[in-house]
Amino acid sequence: MEFSRRDALKFICLSCLSFTTFEGMEKNAFSIDLSNQFKKxxxxxxxxxxxxxxxxxxxxxxxxxxxxxxxxxxxxxxxxTRENIEGKYYTLVHSRVCAAHIDPIEKKPLFHFLPGTKALSIATPGCNIECKYCQNWEISQFRPEEIKCFYFPPRSVALTAKKYKCPTIAYTYTEPTIFYEYMYDTAVEGKRMGVKSVMISNGYINRDPLVKLIPHLDAIKIDFKGFSEKFYSEICRGHLKPVLETLETIVEKKKWLEIVVLVIPTLNDSISENRNMFKWIKTRLGDSIPVHLTRFYPIYKLKNLPPTPISTLENLYKTAQDVGLKFPYIGNVPGHPYESTYCPSCKKILIHRVGFEILENNIKNNRCPYCGEYIPGIFK
Ligand code: SF4
Known part of the structure; x- marks a missing residue:
């Protein structure tokens, strides 16, 4: 099979479409051209x-x-993505990317991790669950041979991150657990070259592989799909309990964690269910974990539902604050004041964001410059 310039453009265009979470929010993102690394x-x-x-x-x-x-x-x-060949198990997606972009770290979203920096973001095809609202279903719900892929081995990834002045590599778009070995090897190589690694995950990973991987990561973002087994089993083809265990393991191992809850009208938007989720987060993980409440847009198998009303997100934001969470955020609503970081003590604005842009960052040595409150995160 020959790879043409037209195919390269198709790859780039498809990739851009696949990872647009909101029209017009992509101006800081661009694709890495891997057309000379096409493989049969x-x-x-x-x-x-x-x-x-x-x-x-x-x-x-x-x-x-x-x-x-x-x-x-x-x-x-x-x-x-994993095949039994004569009694031995193999990953088919090591070094086999279907997307490679430079994104703002805010897009992951990670808000308390090197704000204003870029992340070299990579994915292979595949996922271990199937969310009916997957934003990247064109690559997550297909087998590797069904998607145009490029050879991008760990050392090249780390060198590319350095070339484009990205302090971080992000394993993202699809579920990195299914390309565990590639992520692991790349994180090790990145660390050797002074490049950090972040995992953007659904949290559907067993404890032993997670514990082995954590020392090589610098931050983890988990999509917390909803606080009910019903939601996980009916909407995502997964289960809630393993995700709760993953969240607790990350905190137990003292790795920087942020949580995203994509709020879907009628399915996981109830105040009472989310209040219980926020209480669980506060009690089991701590009150300083950033929780991003993001807006749903109709996609994939949930095109019948409307976008999340902004008032729903605002009510949940206030509920999170009432419960005692210090850093709730609203996401996918560019320009909303609750995208920004406020000091939980004196309430002054610390990081002013609009979409993925940082307009000002006043945090100094993890402290609020106005009242001295400690602000958790990795800010440099
Ligand atoms: S990573 Fe998960 S879904 Fe994939 S083969 Fe292993 S157990 Fe199955």
């Missing part, structure tokens, strides 16, 4: 997977995520 299907490496058990008759059990797929020879797990 059979040329991509097959790398032996980590965390799997060998069972009887050549079967294996994958232990990377809570799906714990049992896979017979010549079959793949639920995510479609």
């Amino acid at each position: 299907e059979e040329e991509f490496p097959k790398v032996e997977a980590k965390f799997y058990d060998k069972l009887k008759d050549g079967k294996i059990k994958c232990k990377i995520c809570p799906q714990e797929c049992e896979v017979t020879p010549n079959e793949r797990g639920t995510c479609g």
